Amino acid sequence: MPNFTGKLDLSPTRLGDAVYDRIAAAIVDGSFAPGERIRDLDIAESLGVSRMPVREALQRLEREGLIEMSASRFTRVTEITPEMVTASIEFARYQTGVAARMAVERMDDAARRRSLELLEDLRTALAAGDRDRARESYFACFLFLVDQTENPVFRSVTMDARFALERNIRSGSFAIAVDDAVSALFDELRDAIESADALRAEQSILELFDATTSRD
Template sequence: MPTLRPVRRTLLRDSAYELIRDAIVRGEIPPGAPVRDADLAERLGLSRAPVREALSRLTGEGLVESKPQSYTRVTRLVPRDVRDAAAVVRAMHELAARTAVPRLADADLTAMREANDEFRDAARRGDVADALRADDRLHDVLVTACANRAVAATVERYTPLIRRLEWRQFGTASAAHGSAELHDRLIDACAARDADAAARITAEIWRALEQLADDPPGEPAHDASGAGEADPSVRPPGGRPG
């Protein structure tokens, strides 16, 4: 008999993680806001187990903090922490670009151009979520092509902590336009097989986030006890959050 593997619970856990993470990134569950697994489970239409697993993962990524018998809440934007994470992500993307450029195929360059076209279109429409997804697809081409699992794992680990700043950055038309222009330069460097230029441009792209970390948006006060309810914009799997 073939080995049976659990599937559904993993998918529910991942769905809960993505929905809660995205609500935090968009600011729908703001910094300092309390989160309770029971409230989130009810709103998502899930049992508490996958929600607890999702919150544990978000805690490891620095988006949620917890004190036993006291509170679980969304972390506040601490400039030093975000700046440190952004510096690590920048260094990993620089390494990915330098390593990947000699390995890129024409299909990879096409994928990057298509992603940047989608990024521009999303920015023009003011759709920050689509812009971020397109931005991820563009940079993921280089992360994948570099074939370094440590780079990929580090980027995945620290990107969520800075995603709130990316949401803020791409929320303005001028910043999004500037990012698209930098993407164009990056793609041109990759097409020219200029790894050094690609790494320099990549560093320029990610340094912008480090600078944003020094000017975080205002944050509302919240009860540190953890009392209160989760944001109603967190919706069940299959529904559109936000």
């Protein structure tokens, strides 16, 4: 079990979200390992909260596929299967494409510049062969696009899935090199963002996923 530092002293509504965020982050970074059993009392004591917000957070994580529960038997972190990795990459591929399609039409100039900066960070990480940085850069870019959709329903659904995506995609691979074909796709996406061409941005995202991700 991770050693949580710092007690949580928040309003009841924010407390539940904070507990959820702490546990989810520990699962994503591996502090809670796949298959590891979790005791709500231990987490509650570590965070200085009652067991209720911990139980609510665990139930929420169960719905998202990060936790599995068996009444009166166990609560544990789910194992990561190859099928789960493939499904997560597929979900991320389409969600990122849709996010780009909506966001590109609605961005102001400052947001457009920021999206291009994040895209260049991803390109650089891939070119350097740094998979961890590439994943981090991808999620920074993805979540920025989600926010720029200005669609609260899309944003809520996607954010509910973000921890499962991060954990599962961490087990997959991003390409370690940017060849001429991939470089051309990045250029195409940059042009689409700059010209507010939503359909072209979406298609470029789909093709970039196909070119830079692996299920191995």
